[in-house]
Amino acid sequence: MRWLRRLWYRVRDVVENRAGRGDVEFAAEIESHLRMQTEDNLRLGMPPEEARRAAILKFGGVESTKEAYRDRRGAPLLEQGIQDLRTGVRQMVKNPVVTAVAVATLGIGIGANTAVFSVINAVLLADLPYADPARLVAVTQSFPAIGVAGYGVSPPEYLDYRDRTRVFASVAGYARTTFDVTGDGESEPIDAVQASASLFATLGISPRIGRTFTTADESVGAPKVVVLNFDFWQRRYGGDPAVLGRAIRLNEQLYTIIGVMPERFEFPVDNTTVQPPPALWVPFTYTPQQLANRHDNSGTNVVARLAPGVSLEQANDDVARVAAEFQREHPDIYMGNTGLRAAVDPLGALPSPRAKPALMLLGAAVALVLLIACANVANLLLVRSSARQKEIAVRRALGARQSRIIRQLLTEALLMSGLSGLLGCLLSIGLMRAAASLWHGQIFNFRGVRVDVTVLAFVGTISILTGLLCGLAPAFECRRSSVSQVLNRAGRQSGAGRDRRRLRNVLVVFEAACALVLLVGAALLAHSFVKVLGVPLGFNPKGALIVRTTFNRQRYPGADQRHRTQQLIVERLAALPSITAVGLTTHVPLADQRTIGFALEREGPAKIQFAANALVSPEYFAAMGIPILRGRSFNDADVADAPLVAVINETLARRYWPARDPIGDYVLWGGRRLMIVGVSGDVHLAALDTDVEPTMYCSVYQVESGATTSAVFIVRTNGDAGAAASAARAVIQSVDSGLPVFDIRPLTQVVGRSLAQRRFAVAVITVFAGFALVLAVIGLYAVLSQAVARRKQELGIRLAIGASPSELILMVMRDGVRLVVAGLVIGGVAAVSAVKSMSALLFGVNAIDPLAFAVAACTLLLMSVLATYSVARRAATLDPVTALRAE
């Protein structure tokens, strides 16, 4: 305890700066001691000078006592630290320009890094809002014969996994669905989740108010109940706790609200989609037929909690065992290439396959920018420290230890980087706000992005690392120089150390290399983007709108009724003056997708193939501008009772009928037998940068399936889009005012939105590359200027003895260009290995795309040559006389 009190005294000394006063006081105390001793000595009979001298001798060394005293007072480390800080602040204030530039440069670098990190943190790293999320897993099925993975399960398979596995503490199933919320005001479509009663228990989160489902709620005739999501509850009910027990109308049916989940709880979590999270949960209510249908294996998903002590591997084995079991029990269903494998993976906020590499690329790019910024600032600090060489040498001569000096230089750098960190923090908050307002709902979901403890820790760490990196340069350089050398150097030639020059050159080469890597990346992405833009859509988006609505089963239980309504809407839309064509589909290209399994009749029903599918009206192809290459489109004869027909796209035709005409052949799908009547042109359905999927279209008036609840009207107009939109809405409401009408957008916007992420990536990387280029060129310019300034005398002499200015220019430029070329070579090698990791994001270009590399290298070279030329020109226009006189 006593040492604690001592420490407190020491800190108090430092804080109150008693050291200064204490020294004076102690000197007075010593003086009074000496005087008393002297008086005693006088009394003993010593002569006055001897009395005083004897007193001093008796005391011991006065100075060393003062030293010892001073050493005991205060906390030396703390004092020195404060001293360093004060010196640092003084230095910063003395060179305001250098300080401002350094802090700004680093601040921008740190800010950009923090912004990117907070997105990565929210999207890839953040914890799921469940209890002990590390023990949660997802069970998925794959069909290795076809090459598809990550599929869901069918209801009976879910039951098998629930009842037959031994490794899970609890298993739950869920399926995504949509509802139209009607009742008060306009009908609103929402995303929802059907879940087993075990879901919330598996996730381990209790409701904020009310309760969640019990197994009783799952039986088919049970009263309908629903649990609300927090945001939905806030939005629609204003957070009113009396909402429990109230009824909500979903798809015309009344559900009772029994609970509300806590804030931030959502399930399932997907941070990379721009859809809002599911607004409510309803219980599974599987009918006996559904429970027996093993074919419907994409709708249900399984999430489970590992039993304590079970490893992921064990879970995988057990699940594989169960899958093998039920495949053995139902050979008729699982034969051929529907043979499936089951896998267990940790439950993650599954990012889309492109999100992770895109974010990693962003992170790498912004880190490179920060490195370049650090190099520039290090250069800056080197220049500044070179002016202080003499001061440092004197201090070392006086006995300051090298570690002390290095500590001081590092403190100054850390001070600066600390300020930059603060600046960067503010900047990143601003950046994220701007990004959210510009791009929320289009690129990423910025909901979860916030400045939390992790992000702050990141800012702190990066600031410290940056400070150390930047401070290392002058600190490192200071280690090498010998004191006497520095003190003996003439006049202003401080900083002429060869090591210093080499260090600065190395930094410039490094910057150039980094800049080249970024430029190559940007060029590759831009080239890919151009290629993607050139991909033929397969349809004509100009002048067309989409208008979405839903025909839920409760309002339209019968297919006939639905067809009649849809045909009426199509008729009335077509009758509008500015409308040139109308079509109907269940899925819009580049916005929705749906995959079905079908079989060729000639191969038998067991050999399942996969294709994309959409249910369309006869006018669809014409309205979209999709050509019919062979045969015919659907027509009015293709109605519910007529023979089923299908139109396939070229890719499907080429794949399965390579030599002959597919028209007249039959395909089997979900128990139906359809005749192929036409072949349509290829259309990219999923995205422009993936291959065209084999596609099978069916008539929306013939086929009944889960997809027929959604309907999208394609409306082509030659007039004003806005007018057409409101006219279309009016028409639909006139036919049935209870139909929700939403998401009215031009088709061009749908296409554009599908490219949004790619466009965003290109834009951001290009901005970073540009910034890196500017920084690198500035760094080059600074180093060259200083080199020229150093060589003023030599250049002046050359001019005086007759060298022509252009010779001088060439000489200076040669030095500069040499550095840049070194940077290009190193950067080129680095880029070659770096771009390999980018290949997931490229389209239509090789990773080692010669055009991209050439463009990047030429840009860097050109800018650098311009910079070196301007420096060289200044050198050549020196007045020889002043140059010679300069020291």
Place this chain on the structure above:
Amino acid sequence: MAQKQDVWLGTLALMVLRTLDVLGPQHGYGIARRIEQISDELLAVNHGTLYPVLLKLEEEGAIASEWGTSANNRKAKFYRITRAGRKQLESERRHWQQTADIIARFFAIKGETS
């Protein structure tokens, strides 16, 4: 070497505390003279070594200081023992007593008898 120094400082601190306990408030010079007297001039330490000890004791709260006037009307810094210092003195005294007893016992052993 450090240990020896510590022990030495420890005993010096003890002497300071005892001196202040007996004599009441004293200035540094007075304490130094008193220690010399008591130890019969056997301890001829440099007076200067006293001051770090005084500082340490003050930081620990065993003594307190204030400026005053000495007998000869000189300004001097006077130290006095505090209650905490008295407690520390007492516990140190017991500790030294114990140590001395144990050592004495060892020297009293004349050798094993049978």
